[in-house]
Each structure stands twice: as C-alpha cells, then as structure tokens.
Amino acid sequence: MSTTEPTSRRRGRRPAGQDTRTALIEAARAVFAENGYDGATVRAIATRAGVDAAMVNHWFGGKEGLFAQAVLKLPFDPLELLAILRDGPDDELGERIVRTFITRWDGAGGGVFVALIRSVTGHEQAGHVLRDFFQKFFTALISSIGSDDVSLRMTLCASQMVGMGMIRYVAKFEPFVTEEVEVLVRAVAPTLQRYLTGDIG
Amino acid sequence: MSTTEPTSRRRGRRPAGQDTRTALIEAARAVFAENGYDGATVRAIATRAGVDAAMVNHWFGGKEGLFAQAVLKLPFDPLELLAILRDGPDDELGERIVRTFITRWDGAGGGVFVALIRSVTGHEQAGHVLRDFFQKFFTALISSIGSDDVSLRMTLCASQMVGMGMIRYVAKFEPFVTEEVEVLVRAVAPTLQRYLTGDIG
Numbered sequence: 001m002s003t004t005e006p007t008s009r010r011r012g013r014r015p016a017g018q019d020t021r022t023a024l025i026e027a028a029r030a031v032f033a034e035n036g037y038d039g040a041t042v043r044a045i046a047t048r049a050g051v052d053a054a055m056v057n058h059w060f061g062g063k064e065g066l067f068a069q070a071v072l073k074l075p076f077d078p079l080e081l082l083a084i085l086r087d088g089p090d091d092e093l094g095e096r097i098v099r100t101f102i103t104r105w106d107g108a109g110g111g112v113f114v115a116l117i118r119s120v121t122g123h124e125q126a127g128h129v130l131r132d133f134f135q136k137f138f139t140a141l142i143s144s145i146g147s148d149d150v151s152l153r154m155t156l157c158a159s160q161m162v163g164m165g166m167i168r169y170v171a172k173f174e175p176f177v178t179e180e181v182e183v184l185v186r187a188v189a190p191t192l193q194r195y196l197t198g199d200i201g
Numbered sequence: 202m203s204t205t206e207p208t209s210r211r212r213g214r215r216p217a218g219q220d221t222r223t224a225l226i227e228a229a230r231a232v233f234a235e236n237g238y239d240g241a242t243v244r245a246i247a248t249r250a251g252v253d254a255a256m257v258n259h260w261f262g263g264k265e266g267l268f269a270q271a272v273l274k275l276p277f278d279p280l281e282l283l284a285i286l287r288d289g290p291d292d293e294l295g296e297r298i299v300r301t302f303i304t305r306w307d308g309a310g311g312g313v314f315v316a317l318i319r320s321v322t323g324h325e326q327a328g329h330v331l332r333d334f335f336q337k338f339f340t341a342l343i344s345s346i347g348s349d350d351v352s353l354r355m356t357l358c359a360s361q362m363v364g365m366g367m368i369r370y371v372a373k374f375e376p377f378v379t380e381e382v383e384v385l386v387r388a389v390a391p392t393l394q395r396y397l398t399g400d401i402g
Binding site: 054118130134135154155156160163166172173182186190 | 276315318319321322324329330331332335336353355357358359361362363364365367368371372373374375376377380382387389391392395396400401402
C-alpha cells in the first residue's frame with residue numbers, strides 16, 4: 001500500500017517550468033504501461049523524465065495524482081476526491097459516489113471519460129493499470145466500512161460506474177445523457193450502496 | 202415501429218450463395234451508419250447490395266437480425282433472444298437478462314463485446330444506431346410489464362449491462378472476469394430488476 005500523502009500545493013514556484021510537468025507526464029505514461037500501477041515507482045518515472053523525484057510531489061501531489069492526470073486524464077486530484085467521498089455517513093456513500101463522479105465528468109465535458117475508454121479498449125495494459133488504480137482507490141475508500149467480499153464489491157461498483165459513463169458520454173443514450181444529475185443519483189445510488197454494503201448474494 | 206416478423210429459416214436453399222450474405226452485411230453497415238436504425242430500410246440495404254429485399258429475411262430473419270450480425274456482430278438472433286427473455290415471470294426478468302447475456306457473451310469469447318465497444322467509441326453514429334436498436338429491443342421486451350418511465354428505465358438497464366461487459370471483457374477487473382456466472386447473476390440481477398420494475402426515485 002502506498003503511503004504517499006497529499007502535499008501542499010506550491011504552484012507559485014516553478015523551478016523547471018511547464019517542461020518538467022510535460023516530461024513527467026510522458027515518462028509516467030510509459031512507466032505505468034510497462035510496469036502497471038503498483039510496479040511503477042516515482043523514482044523510475046522521475047529518472048526517465050530526467051528530473052528530481054521531488055518534482056512529482058510538486059506538480060502532482062504524488063503518484064496517485066500523476067497517474068490520474070497522465071494516464072486516466074482525470075480533471076481532479078484523487079486524494080482530494082477521496083476526502084470528499086469519505087465525508088459523510090457510510091449508508092449515503094453510494095449517493096456521494098454517483099453525484100460526485102457525474103458532476104466531475106460533466107464538468108469536464110465528458111471528453112476525459114471518452115479518452116479513458118479509448119485508452120482501455122485500445123491497450124490491454126491500460127485496463128490493468130486502471131484496475132490497479134481503481135482497486136487502490138476503492139480499498140482506501142471502503143476500508144473503514146468492513147464489508148466482506150471487498151474485491152467483488154469493488155468490481156461491481158466499477159461495472160455500474162463505467163456503464164454510467166459509457167451511456168452518458170460515449171454511447172449517449174437519451175434520456176440518460178440530458179437527465180438531471182439528481183434524477184440519476186436517485187436511480188443509481190441504491191445500486192452502488194448495495195454493491196458496497198448490502199446483500200450481494 | 203417496425204412490424205418485421207420473424208420468418209422461418211430456410212437455410213437449406215442458397216439462391217445466391219454466401220456472396221449475397223456478405224454483400225448485405227456490407228451494405229447494411231453503410232446504410233445503418235448513414236441513416237440510423239429507424240431510418241435504414243430493408244429495401245435500401247438490399248438495393249445497395251444489388252440483391253432482392255427477400256434475401257434479408259432469407260439470410261437474417263429481418264432487419265433486426267441483419268443489424269445484430271452486421272453492426273453489433275452479435276453471435277445470436279435478437280428475436281430468438283427476445284423469446285428466451287420473455288419466457289418466465291416478470292419479477293425474474295433481471296435474472297434472465299444477466300444470465301442470458303453473460304452466457305452468450307462468454308460463449309463468444311468476449312471478442313464481440315470488445316468489437317462493439319470499439320465501434321461505439323470510434324464512431325459517434327454507431328452509438329446512435331446501438332441506442333435505437335437497444336431501445337427497440339427493450340421496448341419489445343418490457344412493453345408487457347407496464348412500468349412508468351420506460352425510456353429512463355431502459356437506459357439504466359443499458360448502463361449496468363454495458364458496464365458488466367466492460368468490466369468482464371474489456372477492462373478485465375478480477376474477480377469479475379473469472380467469477381461464476383451465477384455469482385454475478387445473484388449480485389447484478391436485483392439491479393436490473395429494480396431498473397425494470399422497481400422504485401427508481
């Protein structure tokens with residue numbers, strides 16, 4: 001388990017400029033693809049980019065943030081997201097997940113979700129990397145709940161979340177595409193909640 | 202609403218051989234992409250293929266079958282599938298859907314699902330065609346149940362079914378990939394059942 005902590009942002013200081021950030025993203029894509037999420041180290045990525053490993057924290061707040069922006073192209077910091085999702089009662093976690101993800105994806109115009117799916121359908125390795133990341137993220141998220149069958153529950157959640165994104169941003173089925181976020185939250189949140197804490201068989 | 206009926210198969214007779222079938226599939230891909238599922242007529246497809254419109258019924262049992270094989274590359278006849286899904290009590294429909302689709306997709310090695318997703322992510326139009334088809338198929342399937350919000354319910358079902366396929370065949374998250382079909386049926390069927398007949402908000 002990674003012990004990377006969120007670091008305070010120091011965006012005001014730019015020791016090597018935007019070039020460092022770009023070099024890190026390119027190096028990260030290569031190293032994550034070659035070694036998977038767990039196998040890729042911050043040191044290996046920084047070495048390939050030709051910059052100091054401290055630059056990963058500086059620009060991305062750690063390995064999670066670098067992965068999220070370089071590979072998943074998420075328009076947000078996963079550690080910040082984790083904090084938002086954890087902030088509330090366990091029996092409303094499904095609701096927070098659906099609301100937060102749709103709101104964030106909508107805010108980014110859906111394009112990042114399409115890019116993510118293209119990368120997963122195009123490269124076997126990208127699927128593995130996404131799975132490692134999703135597993136880490138959801139393990140961190142639901143570790144306190146104490147459900148059994150954590151692995152199966154996580155993949156059930158993934159199936160509904162990925163499907164939600166597919167229908168809203170990729171295949172674009174009406175009325176799912178234009179439906180109000182809260183209508184989707186009421187319809188889909190109980191599914192996520194059951195997968196997280198309910199009876200799954 | 203199409204009124205195409207299933208025809209009896211006459212596979213023994215081959216008036217124009219395998220070439221007719223191939224020509225129809227190619228013409229169908231072009232016409233469905235240009236006009237969508239509803240706008241594409243059997244006559245237009247046959248004309249483009251340079252064969253008699255009766256050949257569509259002969260080789261594919263109608264427009265649905267031609268679409269399923271030419272565009273969705275489904276390894277089964279949608280009308281036959283509809284008959285299987287209708288055969289049982291309404292409150293077990295979610296169970297039949299999950300079991301039947303996973304079994305069929307597994308049987309085809311998952312490759313057809315991957316091809317379907319690639320086609321949808323690669324072409325805006327393919328998403329529209331898939332949605333038209335899905336809508337027709339599910340309207341036919343659930344028309345007898347008498348639920349409200351049929352359109353939203355159908356897209357909710359689509360989100361869970363597409364997500365299920367994405368996680369099992371494309372992104373390949375363990376343990377979802379290797380899990381026994383009946384484990385997935387017990388876990389996912391209540392979701393489909395609620396989307397079809399339950400409280401969605």
